[in-house]
Amino acid sequence: MTTSAASAQQAAVRERPSTGLWRDAWGRLLKNRLAILGLFLVITLIFLGVFGPLLAPYPYSQQDLKAVLAGGHGPLPPGSPGHILGTDQLGRDLLSRLLDGARISVSVAFVVQVVIILIGVPIGALAGWFGGRTDNFLMRFTDIIYAFPDLLFIILLSVAFRETVFGQALDGLLLVFVAIGITSWVTVARLVRGQMLALKETEFVEAARAIGVSDRKIVTRHLLPNGMGPIIVAITLGIPAAILAEATLAYIGIGVQPPRASWGSLIAEGQKFIRSEPHLVTFPAIAIALALIGFTFLGDGLRDALDPKLKGKQ
């Protein structure tokens, strides 16, 4: 073997490549097939949610009564001319309404999480950082919120403020988002608090303090980035719960106002026709299922990818 070939081969006996935490995690995530599926579903949902109304063949509230009457007074089945997925009994195109539902679900997913972050992170951070009486007080406060049966509380809030300006905003959606967010921030707050407690005692915080870095800087520059992992996972896994809550509320008629088409309200409207025109229920149900599956798989994948215990294991 020539020396150059030998050196090349020797170079192949390379040292272990070192990567950062996020690169490692991203690599692990990409190897997880279910997570890729989840990511794909999530991206599709977001795309449809954002661009849906532009892609929809009809406005979601437009009624095509002529076609309905021509077809025999009931909802039109899938495959009808001009309506790929059929219509409801008022002639409104199901595909277009599903896309509106996608928009609603995407909004739920993200706005609720923003509310959760805005409330939960500061409370958790404060409780964890200051400890002592602040911690005690804040944790007692979370106990009370946590004790509220959440769905019931959301309904109460939604109905209570339904007639107000706030309640009418975004066709009733803003109220729902905020209500869901108010009942769901406790988990994130506890997580942030836990991370803060754990990291507060570590040596690099001592070192930063010794150099004279201010408390606020320590929290924002050092602690939060390191503790982000479980929080990201919790937020991702909290999205299915929010979507589910909104769908359930819509089903019983709370939250989004007609004629907007949350998937939950589509199911409520369509269940009368379940035996003759099941497409009115099955398509929204499938949509909900795909959204829930997508975020759950993605959340699982993120959790596995960011798990520090797996780092460096063969």
Place this chain on the structure above:
Amino acid sequence: MISYLARRILWIIPVLFAVSIITFFLMHAVPGGPWDAEKRLPANVQARLNAQYGLDKPLYEQYIQWAGGFVTGDLGPSYRSRDRRVNDIIGDGIAVTFQLGIMAFALSVVVGIPLGIFAALGHNRWPDYLSTSISIIGIATPSFVLAILLIVVFSIGLGWFPTGGWKGPQYWVLPTVALAGFPIAVIARYTRASMLEVTRKDYIRTAQSKGIGGRAVVSRHMIRNALIPVVTILGPTLAFLVTGSFIIETIFSVPGIGRFYVSAISQRDYSLLMAMTILYAFTVAFLNVVVDVLYAYIDPRIRYS
């Protein structure tokens, strides 16, 4: 341990107190009154009714009046069914709601945990795929969708079970399954994940190094350790069952108290609403204490001081 228990249970009281205050004021923030749903009543009749029920008093006075009654066990008059007291309404339905909840919980645990163990032991083979598929269906299907599905297939389609009511055991099946679907999936996934984690633990290797056989390793060493984290999600599971039951009760016309919740809000039945909210909150809080005690019982490292 006893003092910890006592403290936890006593702590429920101020929490319920806070819950009742928040609910009371939120409730009265809803515009309108209990008489709106009826045929338009003349103003003086409304005023007389308001006075009779004390609704013309300032809010804090009304709250005190309610709280006083509550503490002595009097839950107040129902505003929608004016000849009945809330105590009676709840008394009628609570056993049914309770029964549905217990059955759903039992089903969740009895199916969910073994399903998760089964999946973990057959990791990456067919038991895993089967169990994971069932779990996926469970988490992807909201309870009301599952309920509709079950009715269409098993009730209307196959005629095995009735669509609604609560007149005998065959009426129990569909509502229980619809309610338990989601918890089964969550518990199974959690158990599976926990078992897989336990499999990687060093003490399993130690057990194997002692020459302990496979089956004994699983039952003696794995299951108990794997169930510890699973106990922590029983609390939220119970909370879900408590709050989610009202949808199932509505869909299946189950004569419990859950079906009154939404109508209590829309009809402004203040006393009923207060009673139900406190009841639910208490149930969830109490069950959480029970779960924590169970947790300490299973894990010898936890000893509450």
Place this chain on the structure above:
Amino acid sequence: MSGADDTMTEPDAPSIIEVSPDDARRVQTPTEPRAESGHKADKLLTVRNLSTHFFTPDGVVQAVDDVSFELGYGETLGLVGESGCGKSVTALSIARLVPNPPGRIVAGEVIFDGIDVLKMNDDEMRHLRGKEIGFIFQDPLTSLNPTLTIGYQIAESIRQHMGLSSAAAKDRVAELLGKVGIPRAKDRLNDYPHQFSGGMRQRVMIAIALACDPKLILADEPTTALDVTIQAQILELIERLSDEFHTAVLMITHDLGIAAGMCDRVNVMYAGRIVETATVDELFERPRMPYAWGLLDSLPRLDDVRGDRLRTIEGLPPLLIQPPDACRFEPRCRFARDICREDEPELTQRGDSHYARCWATQPDGWIP
């Protein structure tokens, strides 16, 4: 030599029911002639050409590559090397405890007390583990089941292998706890692992290892997770008990100081291979391999001057995926020459039962 097949499963939880279903190439071997004094063979443990590979999505990691050594009855042998050199996997392979997937013994033979371990069936393996071979693992906190009492965990193997009644087993457990130096043993039978300190927990592990009077103890870095002050006690305990019961010990460690104190012979491992083997005295007096020099040199000495830098071996050990046919230590070796890059040296004799794997220190090499 890799023996990889096409059905690579993902690195995953070890199969729970059967630890190491082994379908490696099995080499026929005549049993060793019976020796005197009840020993069934000449040597307690003979390892020949053992190779254990891990089948990962990134490639086949050859963690243990063609390793051979012998261990006599009652002898203490050290297996020394840095992290990742394959010493733990070697020990696990002897008892077929390598997690599968992703690991598998792909070649070689392990003869224990005259019997071929790699050919044993499940029942024989379960008898071997615990009864004939005892394990002491590195981290006693994670190696003990937190939800079972220590009394139960020690008695488990006693009841499994020695068929004693639970009362008799209890007595034996108390006796063992006394032997490993846990005070008030009888009172502590129902305590849980978290109620003990680190050193005490390791004593419990030792009690478990010795419970059924095994012929061999595999001690995998038994003191690495402990305080320095406790380390000496534990090592002394292991040494005393192995002498008392005439138990052979395979002591795995990265610390040459420990090897010096306890072992009769030492095998130095690097990158999955044995690179030097000698008696303790020989190795410390006349090491014949640059890696061994580096290891010895890196030990802090009493006459070191404060403020000097610690001496290290530059570089990192190689990845063990498709190692080339060359000396594996070459990238970090000051004395390397072309031949080191082109051809891997064999283990050649350097003295009385002293072998080393190095071109430079061979009789015809460039280092006298």
